[in-house]
């Protein structure tokens with residue numbers, strides 16, 4: 001049985017730090033802590049809950065491991081909903097390991113990945129969206145991602161789901177009445193009312209899905225492809241943006257064959273930069289593979305940085321690249337501005353359909369601020385929307401909302417075609433179940449385990 005074991009783990013991240021925390025949760029948490037933590041001024045087991053105690057972590061022979069603070073959080077008012085003790089000592093991996101070993105010797109078992117949060121879920125402290133948000137908070141790559149994760153953690157997604165399910169329940173109940181008492185026309189639900197109710201649900205699910213695409217960008221970053229023909233200066237630009245020599249820069253055309261991914265933050269939004277092999281028609285098979293990849297990364301990119309060597313006249317490849325940018329989210333970079341320029345901005349504008357164009361020198365850094373300013377215009381728009389409205393940032397949720405929407409749309413079609421009520425009830429019940437799986441009201445153990453296995457130990 002779950003509640004019978006007491007679990008423990010190092011809760012802070014591995015490595016040296018000012019402090020490190022050992023977390024213990026379960027029925028014996030306090031009693032185990034009492035055996036290894038010698039509190040000043042009286043036994044730890046007699047501590048007032050939520051009050052920090054100063055003391056020492058001691059071995060069986062009374063020798064000291066480290067000094068620190070410990071606090072007892074009494075069930076059900078703790079993170080897991082069980083008795084929890086947290087011991088803070090210095091952030092030394094050795095001291096933390098020894099302390100954890102003592103805790104385990106005294107009867108605790110090592111916590112599995114995410115087990116503290118899983119217990120919180122099983123004890124009803126969090127629903128599944130909130131538990132998943134805990135991990136999103138930990139992994140947040142930028143301010144916008146953090147604010148979305150915090151809003152999920154505070155229950156914004158849960159309450160959306162609950163509202164939606166309540167509306168579905170209401171419609172299902174009314175339909176069932178018409179099935180059970182077909183003769184009586186009580187306050188019989190008219191087809192128009194039914195349709196109206198379903199359209200409302202359909203719209204709110206569809207809106208949520210539309211916004212979730214933005215949610216993905218905020219969480220995972222704007223996928224940015226750096227493209228251009230060999231030697232235009234793609235790797236140099238990547239390095240200038242990263243301000244480090246991470247990608248290899250060379251004079252031989254076609255040497256950047258693999259896609260390299262790095263990420264930078266502009267205006268709180270991460271840009272995932274992909275330096276791709278040159279876009280050029282070629283017979284060389286090895287280079288061909290790189291070029292395929294460049295095309296593929298252009299296709300799935302949210303933003304394209306097209307690099308052109310401004311010190312040379314536009315080549316046919318440059319012209320092809322520029323005209324393929326029409327209507328896309330892109331910036332044209334006329335590189336090598338430190339050299340005499342051969343390319344006219346007007347030509348670039350005309351070919352690309354007025355994509356913003358910037359002259360800069362990736363090698364010497366001039367013009368980089370203009371590029372960052374242009375990037376900020378793009379990310380600023382994403383950032384400003386963050387936090388205000390609810391987004392889905394988790395693929396599992398997106399998938400379930402899509403399925404619910406499909407069921408609602410099937411029901412809507414049945415209503416419009418005058419199908420019998422029981423047929424509509426089937427689809428609505430399906431939508432209701434799918435929505436419930438988001439918050440964890442209708443899920444199986446396997447799914448739950450799968451979700452928590454992605455967590456880190458100690459959380």
Ligand code: GDP
Nearest residue numbers: 230231232233234235236249250336361362363
């Ligand atoms: P890639 O093949 O598009 O990735 O191009 P690289 O970044 O490897 O650069 C190719 C060559 O152009 C290297 O010799 C770079 O030093 C040079 N280069 C890149 N940017 C500039 C620049 O702004 N000015 C000048 N003069 N040379 C540059």
Ligand code: ZN
Nearest residue numbers: 234235255256
């Ligand atoms: Zn390169």
